[in-house]
Amino acid sequence: MTDDVALAWAYLSRVVEPPCPALAGLVSRVGAVEAAERVRRGEAGEQVNSIAEARREIDSTAADLEILQRLGGRLLTADDDEWPLLAFTGFGGVPDRMRSQAHAPMVLWAIGPALLDEVAYRAAALVGTRASTAYGEFAAADLASGLVEREVAVVSGGAYGIDGAAHRAALAAEGTTVAVLAGGIDVPYPAGHTALLRRIAEHGLVLSEYPPGTRPARHRFLTRNRLVAALAGATVVVEAGARSGAANTAAWARGLGRPVCAVPGPVTSAASVGCHVLLREGARIVTRADEVVEYVGRIGELALDEQRPTSPLDELSDTEKRVYDALPRRGGRTADEVAVASGLPARQVLGPLANLELQGLVVSRDGRWKLSCG
Amino acid sequence: MTDDVALAWAYLSRVVEPPCPALAGLVSRVGAVEAAERVRRGEAGEQVNSIAEARREIDSTAADLEILQRLGGRLLTADDDEWPLLAFTGFGGVPDRMRSQAHAPMVLWAIGPALLDEVAYRAAALVGTRASTAYGEFAAADLASGLVEREVAVVSGGAYGIDGAAHRAALAAEGTTVAVLAGGIDVPYPAGHTALLRRIAEHGLVLSEYPPGTRPARHRFLTRNRLVAALAGATVVVEAGARSGAANTAAWARGLGRPVCAVPGPVTSAASVGCHVLLREGARIVTRADEVVEYVGRIGELALDEQRPTSPLDELSDTEKRVYDALPRRGGRTADEVAVASGLPARQVLGPLANLELQGLVVSRDGRWKLSCG
Structure with missing residues (x-):
């Protein structure tokens, strides 16, 4: 930016209260130096002249640019x-x-x-x-x-x-x-x-x-x-x-x-x-x-989901969960008792019991099952 | 509800793990008493029979209803x-x-x-x-x-x-x-x-x-x-x-x-x-x-907006606000000085100044204006 251009911009920056589309329009048509000159002379067209009236004679541009430089x-x-x-x-x-x-x-x-x-x-x-x-x-x-x-x-x-x-x-x-x-x-x-x-x-x-x-x-x-x-x-x-x-x-x-x-x-x-x-x-x-x-961010820059605590029980089927829930921590239940407690047919509890045992979630002894954490 | 109907519902409530749409369907077709009877006898159709298998012989309905009554x-x-x-x-x-x-x-x-x-x-x-x-x-x-x-x-x-x-x-x-x-x-x-x-x-x-x-x-x-x-x-x-x-x-x-x-x-x-x-x-x-x-709630029952604090300045026009902002608390500014400070043409500040004075927001003395709270 040459000195005269900088001085023009500094003048334009102060002569109106921003934003001022009328002045911006003038600047884009004739350039900053010419626009500043016209405003200063009161030849910037009726609208801009009126808007700039109160301040057009103030010229502190040199001082403003000195402050900026300092x-x-x-x-x-x-x-x-x-x-x-x-x-x-x-x-x-x-x-x-x-x-x-x-x-x-x-x-x-x-x-x-x-x-x-x-x-x-x-x-x-x-x-x-x-x-x-x-x-x-x-x-x-x-x-x-x-x-x-x-x-x-x-x-x-x-x-x-x-x-x-x-x-x-x-x-x-x-x-x-x-x-x-x-x-x-x-x-x-x-x-x-x-x-x-x-x-x-x-x-x-x-x-x-x-x-x-x-x-x-x-x-x-x-x-x-x-x-x-x-x-x-x-x-x-x-x-x-x-x-x-x-x-x-x-x-x-x-x-x-x-x-x-x-x-x-x-x-x-x-x-x-x-x-x-x-x-x-x-x-x-x-x-x-x-x-x-x-x-x-750029497209595809997605937040990771909130970390959720997980439990081995998350992976169980609905039937396995019902069977698991029907088991005691102490003592133990027979397959028939598990069937009654879970409301599942007796033949449908043996498979889930075996799976749960494989996963270490339940233990069996003498035909009775209980939770392994009991 | 007669006693036999209550007994039937109590039985149906326990014989399967709810919800059980198959049993509900049977009940809606033949009624609770008949449905309970069929389940009990193992004549409720293959699906319901199977679901109810584990519990159908359990009958604690009289005891259940006694607890309910108590x-x-x-x-x-x-x-x-x-x-x-x-x-x-x-x-x-x-x-x-x-x-x-x-x-x-x-x-x-x-x-x-x-x-x-x-x-x-x-x-x-x-x-x-x-x-x-x-x-x-x-x-x-x-x-x-x-x-x-x-x-x-x-x-x-x-x-x-x-x-x-x-x-x-x-x-x-x-x-x-x-x-x-x-x-x-x-x-x-x-x-x-x-x-x-x-x-x-x-x-x-x-x-x-x-x-x-x-x-x-x-x-x-x-x-x-x-x-x-x-x-x-x-x-x-x-x-x-x-x-x-x-x-x-x-x-x-x-x-x-x-x-x-x-x-x-x-x-x-x-x-x-x-x-x-x-x-x-x-x-x-x-x-x-x-x-x-x-x-x-019923339609039209809307929450009131959060109460917002208000200020007398809320009602001012943009120009009045700019003029208000250009006034000092102490001393006082002439209309021309207000024009420069606000960036408004001098002839546009007198009207707003008069309005602000009418509203008690500014006071004037000897051709100078200041905020009334000063």
Whole structure:
């Protein structure tokens, strides 16, 4: 990216509140440099002129790019090889109430060694309430470390609670984790996560659609959530109260046609109410990382069934089971007595008795049978 | 029921291991008295003769009926008004591996004031592992008491753990509860539930397909489970390990076309693994009694949505929210500053500011606005 192109993108990133399809349309028609110039001169057409009116005379682009450079970051746009074009498809399918935000980002401010297209190729979003419980944090950490073990990147929002637990566990397992912020990449939010976000930027990726200095605001969290959902193959809500932003991220995932998963929890926990509502509405239940991998992984990458304890009795026929059940632990029963107890004809009990004896499950002495464990 | 008819049914109940469609067919063709006579004489046709061979000479019917009378019980068959004929439909739909047991019962031994048809009209099965946790027992009790408050009977198997918690809570709430046993009604099982089963028999109903004195056996638990599922409009698995009989009851419910529900629990709890497997396989998640009532209740009896906390900000338009978010708590911003912060044209912020002020959410002084909570 040459300097003038970077300056143009930086200007375009700040001059409107993203996402702004009208401006994106102009850029795709005339290019970033020309679009920036037209907006600046108030010659960008009535719609864009109006949208950009309040900010068009602000030009902090040089300062913005200096901050970006100081942080070791980069600007990403659809012109970059690293731009995950496929991740940003599907916005056409979202419900009406989300339509105004349902557009791909135009510019992403990024810091970190991970390449965005590689991340988006194989990532899961782990999201949830800031008011998490120890249970939820454990579940988030367990899933995150299981995912990175299977080379799945963990995308989240950098918030307290579930987000933080997921990022931390991914870092601890030396995996890739991505925090998508609702403010500028130079505005660590929450402030208590300054060190965590710095570590994510060192080892993974910190992303924002907003230029440096932008404060997080309510609507920006919701707009940000669409990027969390879009960058992941599936979104997992780990814990969520009755009213949690995580439900919004889940709605984006659903709108984008990506699987929505939820982790169950105690019905007595307010922090799991939102997960149970999602499950009731059709979200997929996940309890282990490999169940999540099923949804984000390559085709055929299926979770193994839960290990089930087995018993030698599993292999018995129904008749053998009835005969087995009719035998005492002590003493012993004759074949006729076994027939009565099992309700089977006497001639039908001798075969099963012999089989059971062969398998070491029953023993006989003097024409009487009993269980071998007796 | 006259004495000879009762004697015949009691004989038929013991002479084969239920369910026995061949014998049931004979009974429906020639009546109980004649069928009993033919079986006794070995003239019941080759198939029934063979099945009944081991037990046909045993006649403890008079003693059986005396036990029943002493316990204050009654024999129930399809000839009784109380027989819940509709509950025993749907056996044709079960998978092959369950086919041999997929038949309505012929005789039920019953003790208790509740009428079986009334119970079956509006009942839920609450089942689960004997190795329950305090959480599972709480959930079972909570559901049971919520169900009986809504006049739904609680059907279970009388076992330790989840079954016992469900029965006890239903009794404590003065509701109707039904225990279906895998042995004779005079064989309290488990022995530690002798007093509980007596209380169920006093206030609800204790049922068994097996004649007095029959010991519970492994295959009888599985056969019994089909009755638990059949007598309930829906089956709820409250807690179940990876290998629990509750999954068998759930399979019966599914085979009979009744809803299967499961209560979620911590992913860290072995006692919830079976529930999560069921949920993964399509069982419906339930967390509160009124969600269960939806499945067993009359049409239109829907659970209310989980109460969601609300905020005055919920009602704002997107533009109003953006303006609100752009206002400081202290100090104050001019309309132009609000326009820049929100990214909205200056002329579009005055209307929202006025609306927000009318709603008491913002205050203005000397041409500057701030949040009213500041």
